[in-house]
Amino acid sequence: MVIISRTRTERLPLDSIRWRIVLAFLLVIGFSFAVMYLLLTGYVSNYLYQQRIRQDSLSAERLATTVAPLFQSAASDSLNDTLISAGGELGGRFLVIDPDGKVQFDSFSRALGTRLQLPEVLDVLTGGEAGSYGIHLSGSGGVSGEEPVAVYASRLVGPRGSLGVLLYVAQVGEMVESLNAVIFRLTMVFALVALVAVIAALVFSGVLTRPVNTLTQATRRMGKGDLTVRVPEKGSGELKNLARSYNWMAEQLETLDQSRSQFVSNASHELRTPLASMKVLLENVLYQPDMPAEIRTEFLTDVDGEIDRLANIVSDLLLLSRMDNQKLELHPVTMSLTATCEETIRLLTPVAEKKHQTVTGRIQQGVTITGDPDRLKQVVYNLTENAIKYTPEGGVITVTLARRGRTAVVTVRDNGIGIPKADLPRIFDRFYRVDKARSRESGGTGLGLSIVRQMVQLSGGQVTVESEEGQGSVFTVTLPVDGKEKRVS
Ligand SMILES: Nc1ncnc2c1ncn2[C@@H]1O[C@H](COP(=O)(O)OP(=O)(O)OP(=O)(O)O)[C@@H](O)[C@H]1O
Ligand SMILES: [Mg+2]
Known part of the structure; x- marks a missing residue:
């Protein structure tokens, strides 16, 4: 300073x-x-x-x-x-x-x-x-x-x-x-x-x-x-207040500036990783003309996977940047949260089955709220996908939906690896991953939860987490049923 x-x-x-x-x-x-x-x-x-x-x-x-x-x-x-x-x-x-x-x-x-x-x-x-x-x-x-x-x-x-x-x-x-x-x-x-x-x-x-x-x-x-x-911040009265406000503003701008440049450097780093592995894979194919066809197919499939990953990262980044610039508009309609939860379970069950996990739904019927169906589906999807990703083989994932008064509550519970106490306050930050190597191996960028938080806040709700390392985690999303949209700063 x-x-x-x-x-x-x-x-x-x-x-x-x-x-x-x-x-x-x-x-x-x-x-x-x-x-x-x-x-x-x-x-x-x-x-x-x-x-x-x-x-x-x-x-x-x-x-x-x-x-x-x-x-x-x-x-x-x-x-x-x-x-x-x-x-x-x-x-x-x-x-x-x-x-x-x-x-x-x-x-x-x-x-x-x-x-x-x-x-x-x-x-x-x-x-x-x-x-x-x-x-x-x-x-x-x-x-x-x-x-x-x-x-x-x-x-x-x-x-x-x-x-x-x-x-x-x-x-x-x-x-x-x-x-x-x-x-x-x-x-x-x-x-x-x-x-x-x-x-x-x-x-x-x-x-x-x-x-x-x-x-x-x-x-x-x-x-x-x-x-x-x-x-x-010397003197008294108005001038002191002015100095204080100026310092506060400078603090905010500095934080914003730091988080922006951090964001850019993180994003570039994340984009470079799949690009580097794609380059290695393609060079292998390029410089080994006599490569057996099945190995080449394997290499190209990997490249395809990396391209998917890149595309996912880019679309996540675009989404976050639109939310930052307040350009993302929600289109709230009367929608069935019951249907959203059930559809997410149906979509992700095959993924869980590959890990011999069980996805159970305790979904209250007929829970309708005013909200943007695509965005809320993304919320439930990201949380359930995380639960599957960070739960070892044979684990159990439970998605619950219930209406409590004027709010609808979605919880996603797993009995997976859990999150250490020290990391809990930061897991909603952009690019934050508890175990960087493991998360990247499973294709994680650390953007999923930050998107969840911003979407939920934009929909006027809240998201919280409780977790015990080695025991599992519970993510709880509370949404107002009349879906008042809120701008997130
Ligand atoms: N259910 C969970 N159990 C244990 N750890 C979790 C769980 N959900 C999230 N985490 C931790 O929080 C981090 C951030 O999650 P987030 O969804 O934002 O990123 P990601 O899953 O790594 O990548 P992405 O979702 O962008 O593909 C994860 O890397 C993981 O370490
Ligand atoms: Mg995730």
Whole structure:
């Protein structure tokens, strides 16, 4: 028996089941991460932005109240000083924009006189809002360089309404950096988890698909004719059952294969024997032209006998092969088993008489059953012929027929040589003979009983044997009277 183990098998490329499992793992992990990523970055950025907004808007609003009267009274110097010192304190830049959107004061003095198109400014100037806040990742609207900035526009209110806007521009590089750090860490964790997930999926799917791959390889090898392949029955559940069924099937096929080749070699051997003796006999006749006529006749009679034997073997073999291929169809009719038994006795009595044997019939009259007359005659004939063949001169053979309920029972009893206990289980096997030399001498091939068994089984009955070496044998055939046909596997 060959056990396919992992080390011996060539590795199959990753098959589709494995890929699907890996993909499913990745999808699940990826999806949960995407959700987590969005939620987390959302929370973190929200938190950071909110804090910033609160601080900046407070500073801007506070300053706006200080700046508004200065702007209104056109106290440019003190306004400038206020803006510059507040900018220095808070680490930002302050601009004052008039209602037309023009920069009137700038603590960095860079954008004086320009118009700022920032949405936050417009929100206050034209949208009527008291304050507006926004983040610009790369500076825009002329208020910063390439650095990310937060801008807060706060309305400047005078006694007669809006005076313009105080714009607070703060560097938020640090905040964006810490946000990026969070995102980077999350991405790293995701990559790590994804890697672990892929490895886990590969291992898991490998464990799952290995038995299937092993089975695939085993069936391939079996397909190429190696019936000795078996797979380990490991794991649990369905896969173990599958492996077990496969091994069982392989076992059956191997047995079948062995019995087929055994059958062929036995059959050829059996055919060769009569052919060889015929050749010897014919060569004798051929190379001795002056052979006396009576000896030649004797030789040719022997050849004739061998031809009969060959013909018998061939017809037995054909019969068995038709039964094997389930091509032998029975033709059940209502028939008299009584007549079958009586006819067999009549046919074989002359053979028995040659050995000074007595064939007695204890035949119940009127036993009719549904069955194939030719096949059942063959059954009774083979058993009675054996009884005569394996009983010494002067022996007694008794054929009995009786009906018992829904069955008919035929027994063939003899007081002959009997069958040793060790051989009993095998005598129905094809070509099996207890004493090969003696049986062949009497023309036996060892097919008679196997034909009997198959015919009886095909007719829905059973055949059994009891025997005592040196005492005799009893073969019992039980047949259903309503003759249900049964297919023999
Ligand atoms: N009544 C019997 N008494 C003793 N031995 C028997 C008896 N019937 C069968 N056997 C043994 O069983 C063997 C198988 O019988 P089977 O009828 O199958 O073969 P055969 O008689 O040798 O040849 P064949 O019937 O094919 O011409 C015989 O060779 C014989 O050894
Ligand atoms: Mg026989």
